[in-house]
Amino acid sequence: MLRIGVIGITGRMGQAVLDVAAGTHDIAAVAGFVRPGRDTTALRRSLPPSLLLTDALPDLMRLVDVVIDFSHPDLTLAAARAAAASGVPLVTGTTGLAEAHRAALCEAAQHVPIVHAANFSVGIAVLLRLLPELARTLAEWDIEVIERHHRAKRDAPSGTAIRLVQAMSRARAETPLTYVYGRGPGEALRQPGEVGLHAVRAGGEVGRHTVLLASDDEGLEITHWAQSRRAYARGALEAARRIRNRPPGLYSFSELLFS
Ligand SMILES: NC(=O)c1ccc[n+]([C@@H]2O[C@H](COP(=O)([O-])OP(=O)(O)OC[C@H]3O[C@@H](n4cnc5c(N)ncnc54)[C@H](OP(=O)(O)O)[C@@H]3O)[C@@H](O)[C@H]2O)c1
Structure with a gap:
């Protein structure tokens, strides 16, 4: 079973990832990152009780085999650093990255495998x-x-x-x-x-x-x-399966799918 953590779990894509993951037999969502101070009462009701919601990236990293991020460029940068420090592969679909965010991904990719795609369909x-x-x-x-x-x-x-x-x-x-x-x-x-x-x-x-x-x-x-966000979520989960055992490096989704 592949254990994933979701960054951006309250967002449209985070929810789509949870939804598609729940229908798979080989992937379990075990943790999600939430904005510090966020009220999670309503969110909690729709999640399995065992899923950890945390505002501490290192706590999330400790529980997962791969982390999936659909959030905001600044959070993606923090996630890449935390993934590198914990040795956890990262799948990120966040768009609107500036040079500093890209540089952080490249730096982190020296330590762990990372796939970044603007579109996971x-x-x-x-x-x-x-x-x-x-x-x-x-x-x-x-x-x-x-x-x-x-x-x-x-x-x-x-x-x-x-x-x-x-x-x-x-x-x-x-x-x-x-x-x-x-x-x-x-x-x-x-x-x-x-x-x-x-x-x-x-x-x-x-x-x-x-x-x-x-x-x-x-x-x-x-x-x-895309008929629905499930198209992107499916692709991100496939990327998670394929990146798990790769050596460190920055991968494209095409590379993972076709080579
Ligand atoms: N690659 C692809 O295939 C693909 C497909 C669709 C979308 N995207 C991209 O994925 C990203 C997310 O899209 P979306 O439609 O899911 O957006 P969204 O609904 O606005 O969700 C954004 C998520 O990120 C969280 N977030 C943002 N800034 C944060 C911060 N500073 N600290 C903690 N959490 C923060 C939000 O938390 P709160 O709820 O607390 O605000 C929310 O969970 C965008 O960049 C979008 O362009 C990529």
């Missing part, structure tokens, strides 16, 4: 493998990425949109792409080599990404959407 992992080929083959075509998420999403553009563009940028290394975030108002004539990223925020949309490639005469649109 299998569909996006497969799309990331296909996009370099498309961008290379359709080298003259314009590229735009449009993403839609629920109104409560904090960061924009989504980490997934950025990853999708990065995957295509690498395939067009000779003509580096310039990122343009939205267009206008005012003068916004498309320049050669631009790639537009467009963020839509409305309602309860779980996550939808469209990659659009177009020439003067034709176009191609590929859309991935």
Whole structure:
């Protein structure tokens, strides 16, 4: 049995991880991290009595084989340091990481295996493998990425949109792409080599990404959407299974799935 701890246990993704884990035969959620001072009375009622709720990361680390984090970049940074100090592998899906957060993940990955993915759905992992080929083959075509998420999403553009563009940028290394975030108002004539990223925020949309490639005469649109957060939770749990016995290092979800 793989024992996991959940950081961000009160959040939308934390709850989805608990929900999917409860339906597996090989994973048990045994601990969750809560914000210091938070009233956990209501949360407690929906959790197994044996699950430890704690505001001390080292206490959580002591109980688990792998820790799964969907929270906030500052908490992810603290979680990475605590995981490294305790020798516990970390699966993190938190987005909106700045350079300092990434540096902390790299540092911690010298001591424990860590997987960070802006999107833990299998569909996006497969799309990331296909996009370099498309961008290379359709080298003259314009590229735009449009993403839609629920109104409560904090960061924009989504980490997934950025990853999708990065995957295509690498395939067009000779003509580096310039990122343009939205267009206008005012003068916004498309320049050669631009790639537009467009963020839509409305309602309860779980996550939808469209990659659009177009020439003067034709176009191609590929859309991935998540029907529910369970898609991401399933992927994070699969990552937990696969990272458990890896050597220290910073892994991508694709790497864990396909190699
Ligand atoms: N990689 C993927 O596949 C994927 C998929 C969906 C979302 N995400 C990302 O995952 C993250 C969480 O998303 P969500 O929709 O679950 O957000 P959410 O519902 O707002 O949940 C955030 C969680 O983090 C906790 N948290 C935030 N700051 C904290 C702090 N300083 N100390 C302690 N706890 C703190 C919150 O606790 P409180 O309840 O106490 O505030 C809550 O449990 C975001 O970065 C989102 O973009 C990734």
